[in-house]
Amino acid sequence: ARPQLQALxxxxxIVVATPGRLSDFIERGVITxxxxxxxxxxxxxxxxxxxxxxxxxxxxxQCGMKTSAEGRQSMMFSATFPPSMRRLAAxxxxxxxxxxxxxxxxxxxxxxxxVEPVKNVAEKFKALESALHRVDGQTIVFVRNSAAxxxxxxxxxx
Numbered sequence: 001a002r003p004q005l006q007a008l009x010x011x012x013x014i015v016v017a018t019p020g021r022l023s024d025f026i027e028r029g030v031i032t033x034x035x036x037x038x039x040x041x042x043x044x045x046x047x048x049x050x051x052x053x054x055x056x057x058x059x060x061x062q063c064g065m066k067t068s069a070e071g072r073q074s075m076m077f078s079a080t081f082p083p084s085m086r087r088l089a090a091x092x093x094x095x096x097x098x099x100x101x102x103x104x105x106x107x108x109x110x111x112x113x114x115v116e117p118v119k120n121v122a123e124k125f126k127a128l129e130s131a132l133h134r135v136d137g138q139t140i141v142f143v144r145n146s147a148a149x150x151x152x153x154x155x156x157x158x
Contacts, residue, residue, distance in 0.1 A: 001025075019047065019052045019059065022059060023058065026059065032064060037066070037071065039073070039092070040075045043078065044078045044088070045082060046078075048085060048088070068092065068094035069094045074092045086098075116131060128141065
């Protein structure tokens with residue numbers, strides 16, 4: 001948590017956190033929720049499956065965050081949209097809108113998915129940089145565990 005605390009002390013516009021770590025920082029008084037304008041729950045179905053609903057509800061409903069009626073915009077992303085998630089979405093939003101893209105469980109035809117296996121951690125950045133230079137347009141890179149990869153990598157490509 002020390003590097004994260006140091007980064008937060010410099011100020012930030014965007015915070016990406018697990019419910020547990022965010023709760024910890026709120027309880028310590030390191031971070032406040034009163035200025036949150038956008039709430040994004042990615043892989044929301046997985047968070048619910050893993051039992052994080054009480055923590056997420058506590059953060060959103062009891063830690064000083066604006067409500068959706070007060071202007072907070074909430075977005076939830078999920079490969080599935082089970083009933084438990086629909087209830088959460090209805091509770092966290094003022095006017096709940098569900099948008100479906102493609103078929104559940106499959107990628108849209110507009111997305112190209114590429115997997116590039118590497119032998120060791122040291123090769124990951126070289127493989128990523130090489131792949132990014134070969135791609136035209138926008139790219140999203142998903143990693144399983146950023147701590148296992150290394151600190152964030154910022155690339156400026158032409």
